[in-house]
Amino acid sequence: MMTCPAIRQIAMFGIAISVLAITTSALAQAPAGSNWDYLKALPAQTKIxxxxxKGGGTCKLLSVDDATLICGKHTFQRADVKSVKLTRYGVSTAVGAGIGAGIGVGVGIGLAGGKDSFFGDDKGKFAAAGAGxxxxLGGLITGPADLFRGPTVYRMP
Structure with missing residues (x-):
């Protein structure tokens, strides 16, 4: 059975992982600006x-010239492109998992209740199950949606 300090450690670990991933993402931002050459320097097949x-979305970079950006089945005119960011599905999944674990600990403790609750004094078990x-769930929600996208490679001036 987990003690109260162990539950706090699980919650703090989830929060620390989330803060670390968000901070690392913020520090790794590429210099955003009107320099279209940042896009030209990206290798083909980079997910962006x-x-x-006139639309947008996530796709694999095929080519960039002075006037157009070709990505997947889409061709974007330079004048229409507002911004381009790298994708980070792994980071999004990890941050979502950390946030979900922290929320799950709280929900698990809340469901366990006190000593006189229907479930007895199993807060540690419920906290661990809630964290898992x-x-x-957090990873499944944030990962595919890429909620914590990577650095901005280009931003319209």
């Missing part, structure tokens, strides 16, 4: 997220 006036379920 394009935000443009929360981590899986």
């Amino acid at each position: 997220h394009v935000s443009a006036d 379920i929360g981590a899986v």
Whole structure:
């Protein structure tokens, strides 16, 4: 059975991982600006997220010239591209899992209740189960959505 300090350690670990991943992501931001050459320097097949006036989305970079960006089945005119960011599905999954684990610990403790509750005094078991379920759900939600996208490679001036 987990003690109260162990539960706190699990919650603090989830929070620390989330803060570390977000801080690392912020520090790794590429210099954003009007330099289209940053896009030209990216290797082909790099997964990027394009935000443009006429649509956008996540796709693999095929080519970039002075006037266009070709990504997957889409061709974007330079004047229409608002920003381009690298994708980070792994980081998004890890941060979501950390946040989910922290929330899951709280929900698990809340469901366990006090000594006189229906479940007895099993807060540690419920906290651990909540952390596991929360981590899986958090990772499944944030990972595919790429909620914590990578550095901005280009931003319209």
